[in-house]
Amino acid sequence: MIPTAFDYARATSLDDAIARLQAAGGAGKLLAGGHSLVPLMKLRLSEPAVLIDIGHIPDLAGIRESDGVVEIGANTRHHDVATSALLRERCPVVADTAAVIGDPQVRNRGTLGGSLAHADPAADYPAAMLAVDADLHLKGPGGWRVVKARDFFQGVFTVDLAADEILAKVTFAASRASAYAKLHQRASRFAIVGVAAALETGGGIIRTARVGLTGAASSPSRLAGVEAALAGQPATAAAAAAAARGAGDGVSELNADIHGSAEYRRAMIPVFTRRALEAALARAGG
């Protein structure tokens, strides 16, 4: 219940935060909403010496779209993503995902950037970011760098983010035919298996599909086999079900705990892939 002591600084800008990270020399940790980090600190599973609060940096939160590209600031809270009219209309998979993270209070405080940078293998957002093929915009001492979501997640709590870099925003092309489906772990509300799907359809055909998986394995991944199986297929529930059938086959490093064995998780991947695809298809052409 009690964290270890640390020094605290409130960053006034991204550059200020980066300078403070550098000054902390690896002992620093960024604090945004704090809803991934603070519980770990209270259990003393994380003991940073310096916390740099980026929660008050101006212009780091917000959702906007220009030229078909949606941008979400890293400090945007889950609640704001879940209830964004723009996202619900233009890219519902992201709003879907935010709406089933944790609980209302967690959604009121937790942020997109905090969740992605923390990279809990059971977190919801990574699947959605993979499905929309998001660009993650990182700022470091040398300036900006853009990493694809599929390259960002590298393992359990491990991401492509240097100790002096900050995830500032994500951008992605809006995908109307998209949805997220999740098997809740009933105590923590994290994902045992979460699948996000984003489809590009036209003329009754699925032109391209991107399917992101979280919860099931040590790090989130794209379900390439499902994506390939869907491309060019009719935009029907039957095609979705057929493509989903083998969704769990190639997934490696499956997680296992009292809430679900590796075998169960593997079996749930096609179930939630099908559900996500069906929900996405229901939104196609709308």
Add this chain to the structure above:
Amino acid sequence: MTSSPVLPKLVGQRVKRREDPRLIQGRGTYVDDVKIAGLQHLAFKRSDIAHGRILAIDTSAAEALDGVEAVFTGAQIAELLGPMPIGTPFPSPEHRAVAADIVRYVGEPVAVVVARDRYVARDAADAIAVDYEPLPAVVDPEEAMSGRPALLHADFPNNHAVGPLPAGTGVGGDGTVDDTAIDQAFADAEVVVSQRMVNHRLAPTSIEPRGVVAHYEPGKDTLTIWSSTQNPHILRTFIASLTGLGQDQVRAIAPEVGGGFGSKINIYGEEYVAAAVSKRLGLPVKWVEDRSEAFLTTIHGRDILAYVDLAARRDGTVLGLKLRLVADIGAYNMLLTAAIPTLTMTMASATYAIPAIRATLTEVFTNKTPTDAYRGAGRPEAIYFVERGMDMLARELGMDPAELRRRNFIRPDQFPYTTQTGAVYDSGDYDKVLDRALEKAGWEQLKAERDAAQAEGRLVGLGLSMYVEICGVGPSSGLPTGGWEHAQVTVERDGRISATTGASPHGQGNETTFAQMLADQFGVPFDHVTIRHGDTAVVKQGIGTFGSRSQAVGGAALHLAGGKVKAKMAKFAAALLEAHEADLVFENGRIAVAGAPAAAKSFAEVAAYAHRPIKLPAGLEPGLSDEAFFEPSNNTYPFGCHIALLEIDRDTGEPRLLRMVAVDDAGHLINPLIVEGQIHGGLAQGIGQALVEEVVYGADGQPLTGSFMDYAIPRASDFPRFELDNTVTPTPVNPLGAKGVGEAGTIGSTPCVVSAAVDALRGLGVKHIDMMLRPERLWRIIQGGQA
């Protein structure tokens, strides 16, 4: 001016609680809200292994921290405190509040820090280094019964804490066992169902964790202890005994208590340590449990497995029941640990006239948190085993599960009914409660709906359970503390009424229900009555609130005390009014002569006279205050019928409760609103056991459910709207006819939810599924695997 409104009768009414205004405004005082100048905070260093020998403890780094007042190891605490006593007559191994040589479960304290605030205290506890020699962890109770892989306590061979202990038909008071009748029952059987069943381990998880403030005042040589306890008087007795103080020198206070569910009956090591450390240092100290500590160190509940054999004729008549019980009680005996599983034997007959029963109980030590009373405490286990067995029998015989049960009910004319395991059921009408439940649920239609859903391929199932349980605990013969309750009623000088009860509540609403009773008894306004509780300096005597006893025993004591004061008040009023006591009526805040309403005195007038009695009527002492101890002649045995409709997601195995019908009979109800709340809460916990709650240990004795991240308790979204009804069969055991209701919902709901799940999967040939109904477990069955 003398005219007063006609007061409505309050008993039986849905009266809003008077506890609520403070609680809904954040003005309640729970133990963590208590502050005293100079208060120090305790933190415990706890074992992080399940079983091991302490080789060395280094406290120097902790002692060096700024703000640390003192550090005590187990050996140092042993100089202040003897071994912790228990409250049952069973033999018990030595149990120290802080372990000095061997640790036997993860979370067992090995040292305690005293520091200026809880932050420093936690830092210091973390700075203590302990070197252990690991010993093999004993985790599986059936393996443990043969002494493998280790013995927990040298004097308890094969890790047997209790037993094998027989009960039932043919078992003599001297322990002799005659198997003739039970063997004959099984020889005569046309059908026998046999099943191993597990009633798994649970964490009580009151939302307020435990906590204690101890304040020894050296100049006065007195100790005041605030604790989140269900029974401050019992706490006082035990604390005084272990700290070497007299009971007159110890004052125990239960402030607002944030739930208990049995887990706050116990007197825990942390409470003894707080008292001893405060006495040693002459400083007030506080300890409040973290949730992650609570999962390790507050008692767990249930954890009994049973081999159930039910013998019957093909017409459904049950001839005999065998229950071989193995209780995994964890590492030590706590206050009532050893007694709880014996209640499972006591209730083995459930609602049925079973002519031959053989129950055998073995309690086993393992390297886990000790178990003890958790809501229902022994009775839910009995009902679970028997009701699941009855359900299996109904399936085996192709009978309607309601009809099978009805065929075996104890009939109303058989009460009081003595079961084969010695319980004496006070009163009951099981047909009536079953009929009401079937009607409320629409049983026949529900069956048709279930069949139609199953025909569509949906996994929908229907479950029904009867229950009877023990409430109003219970005569002094059954409790080492005494089984009575105490009340004092005083008509104050201004005519208002104050009363005390030893039934110290933690959410039950006694301030409201007891005020309803006294207001009716004296014919005064509800808001002229104040009920006090939870402070041994104010409440002269008491036992506490557990075993659904506060109304049936505490309420009865209050009623008796009120009757004494009322009788005395009538004597004073008779003198004032120059009338006969027998002609007086108490109503609308006045005492009047029947038939002559003008001849009346207000309560204030009579009270003023009683406190300055010029002149004193012959044979009377001044004042209007009296007390009563109520010793019940028996427990009460409330009962009911619960019905659940449940659907399992064929793809994921996730169960979803669709309907929950509960018809309960708790005798006369004082406040139906509060009773409903009690039943709702009980249902939630009973359903929770079936669907979402389970304490799990790894093979190394490490707990895998150490926080709310892994141990779920139900959320609002887990439930449909509960559908309640009741019947009223009064008890003859107390003057109120009230049986008690606190645990009812927990008992009937669990088996009926599991039976509904089994019913949903009946097409797959499933006969039984052990709880908890994890989605993966159900999914495997759907996939054709093992239950």
Add this chain to the structure above:
Amino acid sequence: MAQVSITVNGKRRSADVEPRLLLVHFLREHLNLTGAHVGCDTSQCGACTVLLDGRSAKSCTIFAVQADGAEVTTIEGLADGDRLHPLQEGFWEEHGLQCGYCTPGMIMSAVNLLNDNPAPTEQDIRDGLDGNLCRCTGYQHIVNAVQHAAGRTREG
């Protein structure tokens, strides 16, 4: 130590605190506002829920320094003088509490819920209270309490 200044229930409160001081302990220990309770250490139970800049938040998962400059409303600040908030009335009328420990957090969450959705369905209410655990009531009377308050707010 860090200087914080937080507006709590309309009053500005300043103090020097350790950066690791949790907001719930700032409220409880420094301001003696003991209505927010601590029921877990992993951000599940919701007993510590307060409004932070108008939205429900678990004060055990926020450092006081993070709330520097913010506005906090606790259960103690909900009533308007002697007039109870409709949700407080609802909890009283409908017996929405037993031991009362989860109640302040439950009510503050319900405030957030009704602010977002003044006419919730029963399922909306159950889902909206997902961040609050109650062990006593089985939630049914809590649902009734929120419905009661929603009705009153709409009438009012």
